[in-house]
Amino acid sequence: MIDEKILLSLKYWFTEYVKGFYSENADFQQNIDMKVEHTRRVCREIIDIGKSLSLSQKELFLAEAIALLHDVGRFEQYAHYQTFVDYYSEDHAELGVKIIKSNGVLINSDEPTRDLILRTILYHNRAELPKDETERCLFFSKLLRDADKLDILRVVTNYYQENNGKRNEAIELNLPDLPGISDNIYADLLAERIAKAKDLKTLNDFKLFQMGWIYDVNFTRTFQLIRERHYLEKIRNALPKTERVLKVYSKIKTFLEQGCQEIY
Ligand SMILES: [Fe+2]
Structure with a gap:
């Protein structure tokens, strides 16, 4: 179970973790900020969709924790490869799961919850969801994928409207x-x-x-x-x-x- 206290501690961990990637290089910092902002918005989107489905407060906390941690691999990925394209670097979902485990981020959650969060994150960028998963895991995976897509659509449509011909190689496939x-x-x-x-x-x-x-x-x-x-x-x-x-x-x-x- 994820309660309000655990969720708050996860938010605190995320904020501190991300600070470790801050840079004086403006382009670098811009890409870090972009992913922090994306994370914040995916948290809001997942709550919005969750409420439309009348989820309980307990389930909304869990959904928000999943959204908060889903792209944690993006920071290390960018620092290491200067790209967000998995194809040119590594699978950012797998990387995120490794980081969450090695930092003991979910140490205060019970094992089934920890397991559910990690699997949901692992599946969020796959072309298709696995067939042999539990209903519950598939449900939260679908929630995350919808919330994530909603915000990626915001990012890309802003980018197409505002980039004035300047291309950001970190988010494009070149x-x-x-x-x-x-x-x-x-x-x-x-x-x-x-x-x-x-x-x-x-x-x-x-x-x-x-x-x-x-x-x-x-x-x-x-x-x-x-x-x-x-x-x-x-x-x-x-x-x-x-x-x-x-x-x-x-x-x-x-x-x-x-x-x-x-x-x-
Ligand atoms: Fe995402």
């Missing part, structure tokens, strides 16, 4: 900014499937790939927040208005509208 959408990406998204990272060839592919995360959204509240914040439109506006882009947008938009109507 894909060339060429016109056109690759065939496999297009086919998957039209078939309401999550596109595959290995098929990404251009920055436009990457933007559409992010739009397609909607196919992996689990909760009605998440769909509603995506709609309220116009994330799909913001990504579409950062893309050329080609036939392929408009077709994919319209398909995904319909999927979003349906998701908003579902009753949970």
Whole structure:
């Protein structure tokens, strides 16, 4: 169980841990700040979604603890490799689990809770959730994945709107900014499937790939927040208005509208 006191101590640990990565290099510090801010917002999103599902206060504390710790591996990853791209460095979820264990962060929680938190973190960036997990673990994994996606959509849409052509190599895959959408990406998204990272060839592919995360959204509240914040439109506006882009947008938009109507 995670109670208010344990959650507070986890927040204190997180704040102190992150201070160890502060730097006088402005770009470096900006990337650290970005992940701290992301963590704070994922905590808020997970509580919002959790409340929409009428979770108990006890479960909301647990959900918040999961959100607080989910990206703890990002700091070490950036310090070591200067990138947030797992493909160029290492799996930040696995790294996070190692850090939580070696720092004894969850020492005050009972074993089942500790285990649940670690597994949820481990699964949060996987293409698919494992089939052989408990209902409870899958539920909290879905909560985290929705909260995380919501905030990544905020980060990327801000980035596309405000970067004025300046690219941040830490959050991009260094894909060339060429016109056109690759065939496999297009086919998957039209078939309401999550596109595959290995098929990404251009920055436009990457933007559409992010739009397609909607196919992996689990909760009605998440769909509603995506709609309220116009994330799909913001990504579409950062893309050329080609036939392929408009077709994919319209398909995904319909999927979003349906998701908003579902009753949970
Ligand atoms: Fe995250």
